[in-house]
Amino acid sequence: MKQLFFTLFLGLFTCTLSAQQDLFNENPIVSPQINADNSVTFQIKAPTAETVSVSGSLDVEKAFAPITYEMTKSDDGVWSFTTPVLPSELYRYHFVIDGARSTDPGNAFAIRDVGNLSSIFIIGGGQADIYKVLNVPHGTVALRWYDSPGNDMVRRMVVYTPASYENSTGKYPVLYLLHGVGGDETAWTGSGRAVEILDNLIAQGKTKPMIVVMTNGNVSQEAAPGNGSDGFVKPTFMLPHTMDGKFEETFIDVMKFVEDNYRTIETKEGRAIAGLSMGGFHTANISMYYPNTFNYVGLFSSALGVRPDGGNTTSPVYQNQDEKLKQQMENGYKLYWMAIGVDDMPMLIKGNADFRKKMDDMGMKYEYLETEGGHTWNNWRNYLSIFAQKLFK
Template sequence: MMKQLILSGILALAALPLSAQWNRIPTPNDTLQSVRQLGNGTVVLSIYAPQAKQVSIAGDIMPWGKKLDVKRADNGVWSVVVPEVKDGVYRYSFVVDGVKVYDPASPTAGETSALAFVGNENVFYAMKKVPHGAVAQRYYESKNLKTTRRLHVWTPAGYEKSTDKLPVLYLIHGGGDTDNSWPGVGAAGFILDNLLAEGKMKPMIVVMPNGSIPAKDLEGEVPLFEEDLVRSIIPFIENNYRVLADKDHRAMAGLSMGGMETLETMLKDYDKFGYFWVLSSGWFANNKAAYANYQQQLYKIAKGFNKTVRQLVFTQGGPEDIAYQNGKAMLGLFDKAGIRYEYSEAPGGHTWYTWRNNLYTLAQRLFK
């Protein structure tokens, strides 16, 4: 059938970090605060562009008819001081060597990428003529992070008129992404709409939190999310939605970094969930001290885990998945501890092609 290519959104020309399982060299962009308020209406805008020859600023934050100097620091960060900015909300962008670039350090940077939908109208992630659920943006107060955070929630078609209580899947993205990634590039809403309309999955609520938390490294980020999930996210959902609030009606799935957050939750809170799916992820095999610690934790929970958890599944995107070696090595720890699990892999690598297929499969197996 004729394939269709539909382009939507705005292209982010500055590269963003991908969901990944590798350790990379830090850059000034990792800690860059691209918008700083110095007081008295003075604002500093900055971008990390070490190879650029010329940088300017565009948008209605800039004073009309005035040209402000953008200066380059030795570390490759370009900055401009904008005076007398009145309180308000402003659009801005950088022009790097003549190319308009949206701020790659902005919290919403991951949501400015264009999306290319490639395939025919019958693919499982397409928007079809079926009843559609709602994908809502919600804000909650994080107790441990002491801030207001955002998450997305998919509710099935007809939820508003129903009185039924539903099970919940907590679905986590990977590193460098946000809670907008699963409903966006992950096409989660369309996948779930289609499966439900075809009678292939149980009605459920799918919660897509923001697994990205500012921290020095992944080892610091992962436990912060686990605490946020248990102390704040789950209570928020159970206080605001009609859900079945017991372990047999809670599931968690995460990809890459989100898989590590799923593993962390598994170690500390396995008794709160009936289902765990770890997608394209694994503990770093070269960290011997951490590996030994994980082994001991698995030994401690093994008996209770096997008795409590109904389903533990590990998936990989084939040998080309950059998490493949870590994931395979990690399974040895589960084998030694005697923890039961399923394992599968399919070609696709460490990409959304793999993870959309993962969601299509796992949604059909939960709560049955």
């Protein structure tokens, strides 16, 4: 009887394990392995593969094309590669196995950027320490749905409130932080590490406690792919109403919700706006369209001068921009901050240079930072960490 019971128990346990799917199926491969000298070893078991490589932002000096390393196969079917020593940074990478892209099955941490998933890791000891979750007071991140009459839909935004917000009654300044083309309201909390950056800077006393609002700049969407009523749609790089003025025209819906639902300083002294790439384009135009609304403006690798519609839109946002920019200057502001990498796209470098010349010609003051690298999250995370320290002082 005991033997029968034991046999039934084993059978039940085996079935239970099977029913638990991946719960007990731990991958025995350790990858990535960050070595003592900050080189990194990648491993993946693919015994029948003919070629395996690792590709990604594995060289912070690379502007666009991810660097690719061929991996070496051992007798047990495990492919491996060890990088050169890497500087402190957040890195993203993927494997290519006989031509097929794959995340690292030994690494549970991945980020989506438009339609691609990449595995990630952080090397500390420098700039990337600010991207880590450290032992400091943490803010709250909320997914908020708001009514957007201008777009005839309910839409989603991400709102960060600092650690002190919930236990206080005071009003806080607001930074509206905008993503680039193909991104959505989750871009800055994922690839951008905005929450970690703000938590750490506030804890270090390097920036003022602030609310950060991260919107979806694609006004044809309710929310990030997979989070709206359209279900698990394939993420798309270009969507209807991309950079045609609709986002800027309806941005007042975002601001109204925030100021109706949070304790904010409802003057331009308590408002900042910044964005990367397309979000920088949106930032420049929103701050001109509402010229006495923001005291702080930040353009990160801004897509100035880029117009997907060829400049044929009739949106009032893009009409009489020289006059609007002059009015913004005359109304006054505390900081207009611009940054771009020297290896960025030539059309963006030219667009930024042309915009700065226009500002120079009318005597409009700004701060300009030129860095190494190109159109990358490495730069944008760094720009946010610099810009945030200049706000609301």
